[in-house]
Every structure is written in C-alpha cells, then in structure tokens.
Amino acid sequence: MGNTIGKYFTVTSFGESHGRLIGVVVDGCPPGLALDKSDIQIELDRRKSGSPGSTDRREQDCAEILSGIYERHTTGSPITMVVWNQDIDSNSYGEKLTTPRPGHADFAAYVKYGGFSDHRGGGRFSGRITAGFVMAGAVAKKLLALSGMEVIAHTIELGGIKAKPASPETIRLARENELQCADTDATPGMLEVIRQAREANDSLGGIIEAIALGVPAGLGEPVFDNLDGDLARALLAIPAVKAVEFGSGFEAARLKGSQNNDPFLPGNEDAVCASNNAGGITGGISNGMPLVIRVAVKPTPSIGIAQNSINLDTFRPEILKIRGRHDTCIVPRAVVAVESMIAITLADFAIQARIIPGVIR
C-alpha cells in the first residue's frame, strides 16, 4: 500500500532500483493535453546522474509512454510512463539483506516486510523511484502551465554553504547551473565541499527552496486536506527529505505577530500582500501570493566510511563498509523531484477547483 498519491490527479508508483523498471500510472489527467515523450524526457534529464557529486551509475532513463495517449494528446485514460533499468550492478548486494545500512530504510523495511523486500540498490526506497515522480511531474507542469502556474526550485544551501536570496527570474536560470543553484558565486564553494566529502568517502545534505508562481487564491481545503499539509506529505515522499517549511517557517516562531503578519495592499479585484511570511498559504488555502517552500535534504546515507551495524541473523555487532555506487550529494538531482511533487499536488487541487478545465481544447 501507499503507492498512490492524489485524489483527482493521482500518481501510482511502481518498480524497484534493481528490478526491470521504474514507472508511474497517472490517472485523472484531463483529455486533450498535447503530450509526447519529449515533454517527459526534458524533465527526466534534469535528475540524471552526471552532475558533480552524483553516482557512477549511468542510466539513460529514456521515458516511454505505454498508455493514455492517442493522436499525441491525452485521452483522459491512465497515462503509464516507464524507464527501463539498464545499468544494474547488484554484485555488492547479497541475495538476502544481512547488515542494515545506517541511515537507510533497510532495517525498517526488513521488519515491515519480513525480509521479503528487494533490498538491492535500496529497492523501493532508492532515490531512483523519483524518476517516476519526475515523469508524473512533467505532466502536472504542462497542466499547470495552461493556467499560468509554474513551479521552480533551486539549491539554497549545500554542505553548509548558503546561496544568497534569488528572484524568480534568477531561480529559473538555476536549471542551467550544475548544482541547480541560482547563486553562481556560491557554486564554487559548494563544488569544493562536494569534492572534499567525496574524497573523504563521506556525503553532504542541503536545502532546496521552491516557488510556485501564478497560484490563484482559493486552492486547498480546510481542515485536513490543507494545501500546505498535502504539499508537505508529497515532499516527504522524496527519500532524504526530513523537514518542510512554508514562508517564514521556523523563523516565524521568533517573530511577533506585527512582524509576521502580511499586510494587504489594494489590488485590482485581488488582494496582494506587502510581505509573504505566510508563503502564500493561510488557513491551509492559497492566498494568491507565490508559494514559498523549503525542504531539508539529509546527507546521502550511503557512505564509504566504515560504520557500526548489526547482523540481522545474530543481532550481534558488525562493521559495515558500503560498496556499490552512490551519490556524494543528491541535492542537485533532488531539485527537479521537489518541483515535481509540488506540481503534482498543485495539479490535484487545480483540477478539483477546475482552474484546470475538465477537457483541454
């Protein structure tokens, strides 16, 4: 269970890191959207390995659409998209899991699935499953664009190096940056800490900020299907995300009401705020301001340094030295996954609210 998200625009994820493929079924996409493989591929390429700090596993990740498209348009039927796994090397994994990797889901999954889960390459818990998120996100982004919505994200902190604040225009350029960072002055420092961590067989984390532009006021449901609640849940599905904040977030705890409240400015049939500490969401509902969301990405748990673990048969201590191919820092590759999960969630609400029409013409 737990492999489907969304209520109106649903995404069902399947596949394993070292299995035959990674895929998604997207249900609820309105008919009439022009969509072909290249729309998917362009997004998928952004999460490909190859950037500094990424794994040596080199997957082509060619998107293939297996259903839901007719005459180059969506039909309203489920869209199935897959990438076939090709560069698999399961040599560093035994047939059965014996020594759980610290920081990984290995142990929790071992207990939950009674030892039957496919642990090779992390199986269902691998960052590789986000290839599916990105394919679904590509569809969501095309839908959102129809109504003038856009989701952009960038690396704002990596291994402790902070980027300076950026405007939407600058954030859009981050996708050209090898670390998906809008601050080109901060990039060299980030690259250097990645180099050092790689050399030390260690790993790094960071913070990703996302902005959603053009989101009309009124999306989100009180009390429980909040826009922020659903966004947080979607983002925490990305392996390695450990925290989510909206607007001033944790900083809000230190502000006074008079500082944190966003005063209204007179607009044209619309309210605009003088500040955006709410991050575009009040009472769980979008208020017309840009959404501002930040997520913390923990350092990749797979490191080459020897670690204390246990043997699952004997429950006695064991020293684990992880082999296999791993990312030193997944933050840059996670940026598009963050955008995708936000886009998927917004599409869900926008379809429900009919901001996105039932049939696209």
Add this chain to the structure above:
Amino acid sequence: MGNTIGKYFTVTSFGESHGRLIGVVVDGCPPGLALDKSDIQIELDRRKSGSPGSTDRREQDCAEILSGIYERHTTGSPITMVVWNQDIDSNSYGEKLTTPRPGHADFAAYVKYGGFSDHRGGGRFSGRITAGFVMAGAVAKKLLALSGMEVIAHTIELGGIKAKPASPETIRLARENELQCADTDATPGMLEVIRQAREANDSLGGIIEAIALGVPAGLGEPVFDNLDGDLARALLAIPAVKAVEFGSGFEAARLKGSQNNDPFLPGNEDAVCASNNAGGITGGISNGMPLVIRVAVKPTPSIGIAQNSINLDTFRPEILKIRGRHDTCIVPRAVVAVESMIAITLADFAIQARIIPGVIR
C-alpha cells in the same frame, strides 16, 4: 471537503467557532475500548483557555459523547463527540466580512467560499476547531496505550526564549507547567515576553517538540503514505503551524553522512541506534526508535495593533484594528493539539498494522 483525515482510524471534524458546537466523528475505533467522558475531558482541559497568554473567552468545553459507546465501551460504530459553544460574543464581527485580517485565512476563505463562509471568530479556521482534534486524540491515546505507545509534547521555544533539552521523564512533567514547558528555568523568561507582548497588543509564536515512545518498527507505507508525510500533514492541520521537522530536521542539511547516520547497536531481537538523527523514521517507516518531531507555531495573527488591510467591496486600503478576544500566544494550548494529531496518525497506522487489535478484550 477536507474535513476527514485517516484511512483506518478516521476523524471527521465539524462545527464553527461561533456556531452551535465543535465536534468530531471518530470512525474505525476497535470495539471493546473502555471509554467515558472523563477520558476525553482530561485532555480537553489541557487546551482550555486560562493559561498565561490565552484569550479571555472562557469556554467550559464539556465533552459530550453522542454515539458509539454502549455499556461504557466502544462498539466499533462511529464515536461522535462534541462541545457546545457557550461564551460567544460576535459583536466585534459584522454580518459579512469586509476587511480581511492579515495573517488570517479570511481573504483566502472569502475567495474560496464566495463570501458565504461563517467568518465570526474565524469560523472553521479558528483554533477552536482543535477542541475536536483533542477529543479524537484522547481516544487515539487510549488505543495507543494498549500497545505501550505514548505521545508527549512540550514547549521548547516561546517568543525566542529556548528551553533546554529534556528527557522523556521531564517532558511528561511539562503538562503540569502553565506553559507546558519542561524547563522551569526558562518559564519565567517566557512569561515575561508574553506579558510584554500582551501589553504591546502584539503576539508571539514558538516551537513545540513531540516525542512518541514505544512505537514499534515497521509503521508507515512507502512510497506515498509515509509515516512522516502523514504526520506532517496531520500537524499542518493545526492552525498556525508553519513548519515540521523530524529528528535532526533542518540541521541534517548541515551534517555529513558520517555524522547524521544513526549507527546500529546490538539489541535483543531488535535493532537500537546509538543516535536518533532520523527521529525514529527511515524511508517513511518507523525504525523502533522514539519519534522526534518539532513544529513551528507562528505568532497569533490577531493583534490589537492597527494593520494595513483592504476593503473587500472596494478593494481600497483600510486600517484594521482587531477587537474581539484573542490569545497573545497559543503555543501552550497547542501542545495538546500537537500530541493529539500525532496520536491520531499513529493510531491510524497501528490499527492498519494490527499493533492495535481488531477487537479489544
């Protein structure tokens, strides 16, 4: 929509701040649980006004159970619980909303509901709806206790004043503290900033930390129904919560993998970790360590200071001075709401996993 949460243990919320009542329907509670009004009341009393910084509205909040109980035990049928609103003063609210309060849901709700929502006292967006969360949480806590699970929370920061770290034993004592703070040394400073903010007609926020003890490994579903994802969503349903983090949370972004990974220690048919940076959750699944969760609570948006707003009929600027009765700082009263939403979420997963039995004998 959006007023039901949970999949196996579901909570449906209803009622408005200035309407007749606040209530919940709890569905999926196994039959056979001994439950009476006092189990509910004891929790409800913890969120009552009266503590420093709380509103002058004095509600008795007497829990009433309307269905689902027979011979003092749950029957397996929906449990309906309500508190009747009694100390209502709607004088400071016009019949229709004209000037949205900054930081509140007023404007977003106005757009979403076309001006039909009951805005008096915040209506459905009032912190008062958490009375329902707490009643449902009381049931969840009793269920969890059957399997040795316990959720405890405390104020760890208020108006910028930080409490020192606390052990579970100390956190349990926080419920006796007037600010629900386990650090009695920090309390006077917190009380002082509340006094100052109250005097200045301003408001304060803070941070609440929750610990869930006795949670067995294996709760939570990859990929999308993550334990952390569902917890975050449940917590963001509490008005004023703007951020959620697990374990080392945002701090994880600055740690190296070798620092952030939690090494396993040999246990007795169980794995224990030497640290708990994961906050008890890896890959979206509980790993047997205590859950550690922190939420940021923004300063109460209702302040007595004049603020810039707009008139919704003319869309021209208007100065708003909020009257009515409001909390200077809701952090202490939100502590039990935080515990409740965590307990509700854990009960949902524990019932599904049959950690909590189908019939309680």
Add this chain to the structure above:
Amino acid sequence: MGNTIGKYFTVTSFGESHGRLIGVVVDGCPPGLALDKSDIQIELDRRKSGSPGSTDRREQDCAEILSGIYERHTTGSPITMVVWNQDIDSNSYGEKLTTPRPGHADFAAYVKYGGFSDHRGGGRFSGRITAGFVMAGAVAKKLLALSGMEVIAHTIELGGIKAKPASPETIRLARENELQCADTDATPGMLEVIRQAREANDSLGGIIEAIALGVPAGLGEPVFDNLDGDLARALLAIPAVKAVEFGSGFEAARLKGSQNNDPFLPGNEDAVCASNNAGGITGGISNGMPLVIRVAVKPTPSIGIAQNSINLDTFRPEILKIRGRHDTCIVPRAVVAVESMIAITLADFAIQARIIPGVIR
C-alpha cells in the same frame, strides 16, 4: 470504518437505533445553497412511520442542523444534521445479545464486533439509520435541482402484487400515495396483503423503481468508479436491499443485441435513444437518457412467528419469538431512502464534473 460515502460530496453516518440520536455530516456541499430545516423535514416526513405496514414506534424525527449553515445558506463547511431518538423501548432487548434473529445482522455483527456492538433495536443495522441518509439526500436533491436533475422513486411491487408501468408524471404523484405507489389500482391489493401478513405475524418485501431525470451525459468514471457501480453500492447500504438492476437489468440476459441495443435518434446537439434498455448508463457513464434503477427489498426479517435460532453462549438451539415493534413491510418507507442514496451519488458525480458549480450564487 465504512461510515463515510462519497468522494466530493461525502456523507458520514453516525448514531444508533436506541442510542441518543441518528445523524450525518455532509461534507463537500458547495457554499451558497439556501438551506433550512424545513428542506430536510419535508423529506424526513416521507420515511416516518405511520403508513400501513409500518412499526408502532412513533418518532417525531425533527431535523436539527448543528453546523455548516450561516445566514440560511450553506457555507462550504460540514453540515451536521441529527434527529434525536425519543420513543425508545429497549425492554425487549437484553443487555447482551444472546439469540441472534434470523435474517438480521445480529450474528454477523456479534462475530465482527466481538459482542460489543449495541444490538438494541438493531443498533447501527437498524433501518432507522436511513433517517440520516434521507437528511443528506435532502441536501443532495436541492443541489441537483439547481441543474435540473430530479430523482423520483415508487413502489412497483409489494408482496407479489405488481403495479403497472408509470410515466415520470405519474411517479411524481406516488409520494401522495400511502404506499408510495403510482398505480392506485394496485394499491388496494397491496394493502390487503399487508393486512394479511400483519395478522399472520409475518412480513413482506417488494421492488422499488427509481428514475433520475435531467442527468446530463458524461457522469461516471470508467473503469472502477462507474456511475452504476457507485449507485449500486450506495443502494445496497439501505438495509434490506438485496439486488440492483439498471435498465432492462436481468431481462437483458434474455434479449438479443438487436433488441437490447438502444438506437440513437437525431437530436439537437444531443443524442437521444429510441429505447432505454441501458437505463441511461453505458460503459459506466451516463448517456443523457433518464436513469432507470430497480432494487429488491427483502421482507422485514423481524417477524412475530417463532423461529429457529441458537444461543450464542452455548451454541445450542433456541426458539426465538421476536417482540418489540416492527414494520410488516418497509417498502413504502424505503422509497425515499432509495431516492436519497441515488441523489447523494449523483451529487457526488455532478460536483466533480462541475455540473453543480463550486459556489452557488
């Protein structure tokens, strides 16, 4: 679990036959619908006891709206509606269930709920819970009327006496008939078999037909959230319903394709069919023709005749003679429940498809 139905327009049922009340929470009703107690009462009165063949229990069933209404309009928040139980006589029920009544849910519930369910008057399994369905249905009907949709039902068979086919105009008049039957020629015979069954301490069943008019083409989702599938499920929630058919239904099994297919007639920007064997639904989607649905209602299982049962403690045979107050035939009272469940289901689909607008002005 299982006490909530619907996806966009959801109904959560609570309460027991001999508990304090019967109620529903309706979530997802668009804001702006004029609604007051009398809209609910008029429907509720149609299922009241008092008609021939109905129980001696005389409940006033005064609808009370507890939330979701402000200034006589729906607000978009959950609408809670209840009737308080008043004429309760639990004398004929022991504290614990010992002898399950044949044809009733007693035994199945006993196993499922481990003996904890409230068995008095059937508890959650009583036909009395349909008072909640009817209150929710009243809201749904008002919504449907906004878009020109109407659901009407009538008794077409009772105790083996068949009514003759009726036009929509005639069916509308059935609500004035004491047996909710459109065929006044058939009524005396039906009344006579009821009288005989009552005298013999026995009971009768029948068939109810419902028509939904004004349903536009395009409602319903393939493959699994079919319009017919969801209607059948909603109707089977009515205690005593044992079968559901659409259009020619079971008779279709005996027709040839050339007889059962409904040929299209040229219309005005619309297709109309020359016949309606499909009952208005093809491929799980409405096709623009009236929906035609029939349900079989089994004879009331509570009869005064002695029956073979068992003792649940000893599992030895026991002769059961049911006392208490019961309907000889619930068919006439079930007619409005049938209409209600259909209206609830149609409202769900119509809201999703935005046939019913998001805000009603």
Add this chain to the structure above:
Amino acid sequence: MGNTIGKYFTVTSFGESHGRLIGVVVDGCPPGLALDKSDIQIELDRRKSGSPGSTDRREQDCAEILSGIYERHTTGSPITMVVWNQDIDSNSYGEKLTTPRPGHADFAAYVKYGGFSDHRGGGRFSGRITAGFVMAGAVAKKLLALSGMEVIAHTIELGGIKAKPASPETIRLARENELQCADTDATPGMLEVIRQAREANDSLGGIIEAIALGVPAGLGEPVFDNLDGDLARALLAIPAVKAVEFGSGFEAARLKGSQNNDPFLPGNEDAVCASNNAGGITGGISNGMPLVIRVAVKPTPSIGIAQNSINLDTFRPEILKIRGRHDTCIVPRAVVAVESMIAITLADFAIQARIIPGVIR
C-alpha cells in the same frame, strides 16, 4: 480517474484495446506470497478467445510481471502485470469517432472526453480491459486460498437457456466446459442458440452465478463499505454487467419473512443457517455461509446487423453497420472476470480483517 479499486488491496488498471498493452498495478499484496507468471497465465487463459461465440481476434495474452516480485515471492511492493496487444486491426475504425455504436459507451465517452478518447476497439471500454482484472484476480485468489477461501463461477443462463442448479463440486468442473457451464445437458442448447445468433449477425447475453466458499463471518463494514455494496460495484466494472443480486435477490421481494429468513442451526463454535436466502451476507457483513451472487450480462452490443445511429458532426441520422471482430456472446469469457472481481474484493476485506496475514510465511 476511476481506474483504481480497493482500499487495502488496490488494483489500478491501465491500457487500451488497440493501444500497446493492457495492465494492472496491484498494491497491498502482503510480502511472502509465492507467485510467478504461470499463476497468472492459468487464469488468463480462461478468458482467451477461442471458445464458441468468441471473437476472431486471437491474442496470445502472455502475462508479464514487471515489478513487485523478488526471488519468486511478492515483496510487499506494487506488482505490475501486463499483456502486450498483438493482434490489432484498427482498419474498421476511423481516426476519429463519427458514428456512435448503439449499446456501446461510444457516445457517453465522446461527451465526457470531448472526443479525445481512443475509440479504437472500444479503447478503455473494451471487454479487453478485463484481462487486467483477471491478472489481479489471480493474485487475489492465491491470497484467499491461504485462508481456505475459494471463488467459483459458472454460466447459469445463456440466450434464454437455463442450466440446472449445481453444487460447488459441479461448479468447479464448469471451468472444463467450453461455455463454463456446469450443466452439460444444457450446453448443446446454448451452443445452438449461439450458432443461430452468429448466423443472424446478432448477439446473446446470459447470467453468471458465483459462489464464494470458506468466507468467514465478519467481513464487510456497515454502513457504507458493505461487503455486498463493494462486490456489486466491483462486478459492475465488468463491461456488459447490468444487474447484481445476492442470495434470493429479486425473488426475495416475493417471499414472506418466514420464508426468506435463514434459521440458525447449532454448530460448533459457529452458526450455520438452514437456508441461504441471504447469500451469505446480512447487514453488509458476511455471516459465515457461502456467498451467492448472480450477475446479468447483456448481449454484446457489437452486432453485424444495420442499426440506427447518428453522425456526431451533423447530429443527423446515420445507418451503422459494425465491422471489426466481435464476440457473439461473451458470457463464457466473462465467468473468470466475475470470479476475479469477487476475489479482488474479498482479498481487500480479508487483508483489512487480517484473515490474510500481513506477512506470509
């Protein structure tokens, strides 16, 4: 939307009749179930064309498992199963739908999807999608067998020819019969009416009866997630099913309570009934007796005889003569689909109730 069914054991369907493939994602299957391709193939072969009255389209329908299996056992992750379409002939379909086929979903889908749906071979509305149901059903059946549950179905009426009642032992043999009929005396007559209908370019329907054995008492949720309600909904997802009844079904409407009630017989820690008019379900919950379900299958709407239709561009009359390859009677091929949808539904409830364990060892 609408392509996922189930709550604990969910089936997501995808693919089109003339697209690349037909498939399903099964989520919620407990880990540890031994499963390979042959388990799926054996069921799939039962719905293959080739039997009397079936289409000339000859698909190999080789099951392929793409995810969720490791070391020949289920892992607890989503199981993706597909059959690739191979014998496609779209010549008889234009690029766009112009003339809707009477009795088909063509028109309703055209309205719903604004003309974007893939109409070739019926697209998503083709009986071919039941290949996915059958693959998912094969998994469900293996799960049910672990707890001694079994679902068997047979043709009890075809083209007006009735089979005589059959015992479970005899029904099990029906899978060897070319018409899936347990009554070998009735088979020749059925074959003859098929031959006649084929010659006349017409089509036939029929009735399928299913029995579920070994279903323990207590499955199903009141009030809305009834076992019968969910079964009916699942069965109506099979194209051509127009009616569902349980136990005595429509006949119950003509019985007296004293005839229709099933008296209890003393059992061994279990109640057994002397009759089974309830079809194993009372109050929406299984009562320990075998489930008895009958569905009406309408005659295949695709017939070679000229029919009245309309042109969707001009809305003027048009005579339609359907070419392409079609079944004269799909009843025999639908038998395994009926079993599958029942098995899927029972697995859903049995997993929830932990009749099927969380991990299979």
